[in-house]
Amino acid sequence: MSSPDRSPAPPCWSAGRRPGGPLVSGAAPAVLVDEVRERLAGSPGELTPHRVAEALRAAGRPVGDAMVLAVHEALRRDVVGAGPLEPLLRLPGTTDVLVNGADAVYLDRGSGLERTDVTFPDEASVRRLAQRLAGLGGRRLDDASPHVDLRLADGTRFHAVLAPVARPGTVISLRVPRRGGFTLDALVAARMLPGPVALLLERVLAARLAFLVSGGTGSGKTTLLAALLGRVSAAERLVVVEDASELRPDHPHVVGLEGRPANLEGAGAVEVRTLVRQALRMRPDRLVVGEVRGGEVVELLAALNTGHEGGCGTLHANSAVDVPARVEALALAAGLGRAAAHSQLASAVDAVIHLARAPDGARRVAQVAVPSRDPAGLVTMAVAVRVDRDLTVHEGPALGRLLDRLEEAVGDP
Ligand SMILES: Nc1ncnc2c1ncn2[C@@H]1O[C@H](COP(=O)(O)OP(=O)(O)OP(=O)(O)O)[C@@H](O)[C@H]1O
Numbered sequence: 325m326s327s328p329d330r331s332p333a334p335p336c337w338s339a340g341r342r343p344g345g346p347l348v349s350g351a352a353p354a355v356l357v358d359e360v361r362e363r364l365a366g367s368p369g370e371l372t373p374h375r376v377a378e379a380l381r382a383a384g385r386p387v388g389d390a391m392v393l394a395v396h397e398a399l400r401r402d403v404v405g406a407g408p409l410e411p412l413l414r415l416p417g418t419t420d421v422l423v424n425g426a427d428a429v430y431l432d433r434g435s436g437l438e439r440t441d442v443t444f445p446d447e448a449s450v451r452r453l454a455q456r457l458a459g460l461g462g463r464r465l466d467d468a469s470p471h472v473d474l475r476l477a478d479g480t481r482f483h484a485v486l487a488p489v490a491r492p493g494t495v496i497s498l499r500v501p502r503r504g505g506f507t508l509d510a511l512v513a514a515r516m517l518p519g520p521v522a523l524l525l526e527r528v529l530a531a532r533l534a535f536l537v538s539g540g541t542g543s544g545k546t547t548l549l550a551a552l553l554g555r556v557s558a559a560e561r562l563v564v565v566e567d568a569s570e571l572r573p574d575h576p577h578v579v580g581l582e583g584r585p586a587n588l589e590g591a592g593a594v595e596v597r598t599l600v601r602q603a604l605r606m607r608p609d610r611l612v613v614g615e616v617r618g619g620e621v622v623e624l625l626a627a628l629n630t631g632h633e634g635g636c637g638t639l640h641a642n643s644a645v646d647v648p649a650r651v652e653a654l655a656l657a658a659g660l661g662r663a664a665a666h667s668q669l670a671s672a673v674d675a676v677i678h679l680a681r682a683p684d685g686a687r688r689v690a691q692v693a694v695p696s697r698d699p700a701g702l703v704t705m706a707v708a709v710r711v712d713r714d715l716t717v718h719e720g721p722a723l724g725r726l727l728d729r730l731e732e733a734v735g736d737p
Pocket residue numbers: 325326418419420434499500501502511514516539540541542543544545546547548615638640687
């Protein structure tokens with residue numbers, strides 16, 4: 325898989341153990357940390373080991389150097405960064421850190437989910453961390469508005485739902501971006517797709533065909549789309565619309581539009597749907613919808629059918645075959661009927677690139693498929709190329725059609 329690009333493992337990590345380590349409880353007892361936190365909260369100021377020592381002394385607690393430093397470190401983690409999750413986020417290859425309440429923290433660093441030894445002292449500290457991260461992203465998270473989805477300044481995507489809406493406690497999901505992202509070549513080297521399929525996808529881009537990247541959660545849709553956009557001609561203007569800004573293509577001309585939820589008074593929401601309409605007035609050479617997951621599917625399909633070539637986006641679907649049903653469901657919820665949704669999809673989208681993730685965590689392009697219509701007018705997906713887990717490439721029945729479409733498009737600029 326990918327080469328690690330993060331700083332080395334923190335000392336709490338050692339082979340044979342689960343990642344992480346007892347949070348505060350090992351080095352600095354949680355009760356001490358709480359006591360010092362409370363005392364320091366009473367007299368605001370910078371968090372220094374000296375002040376920690378004073379607070380410990382005032383509480384009649386032991387004030388050895390090691391204890392002062394351990395309490396200081398525990399508090400510092402609580403105040404800056406992602407608290408006790410920080411060491412996990414810094415492990416090489418970490419892509420996701422998931423917190424299910426105080427007692428269960430999971431990690432994905434390329435080989436699927438692993439339970440870690442990290443725990444929080446209690447639910448209140450998970451909640452505090454979630455609220456602080458929301459605050460860093462400029463958003464509120466409380467009982468009146470118990471969920472949040474945003475991008476932190478370092479690019480980490482942060483999602484949280486407070487308990488009791490979430491069970492077994494406050495649930496936090498962090499998605500770590502890879503520093504520098506992946507180029508298409510790097511994805512080929514990481515065995516996400518075989519070279520010949522990368523060449524085919526480059527032709528899809530060059531011919532300005534419209535495409536969707538589909539796949540399950542965390543299958544690499546956003547990563548592949550960003551890598552593909554990095555191969556778009558520098559002369560083109562990309563307008564990227566997203567719910568929570570995530571795509572960072574390595575391209576010189578990118579304009580981004582990001583939706584936002586309503587404020588507590590219920591005003592000020594900016595929907596992705598609206599932004600797709602705005603994007604069309606911004607002279608895009610390519611309209612990119614980072615993640616199609618709502619009514620924006622209607623605007624996107626309409627745009628692709630009215631001369632906005634080269635448009636693309638990602639769509640959550642468990643197989644390429646499921647894509648028409650997923651588009652239909654989203655379109656239906658947005659008021660577009662079944663027949664119209666299928667006819668729009670068939671004429672709008674030229675290719676679907678489907679990603680799969682194996683149980684061992686390996687992500688790969690599993691299919692390139694082409695929408696076609698059955699006699700009833702419904703869209704079915706026909707396979708142009710299929711890729712096995714060992715990256716063997718098989719031609720599918722629709723390859724000829726895709727190649728024809730590529731030639732047609734190139735001959736008809
Ligand atoms: N080929 C790869 N090798 C290693 N890591 C990868 C690879 N592809 C993606 N990743 C990492 O996996 C994580 C998930 O990838 P990504 O965000 O692209 O998935 P997604 O399908 O868009 O997820 P979601 O369903 O949440 O939108 C990211 O942290 C990304 O950096």
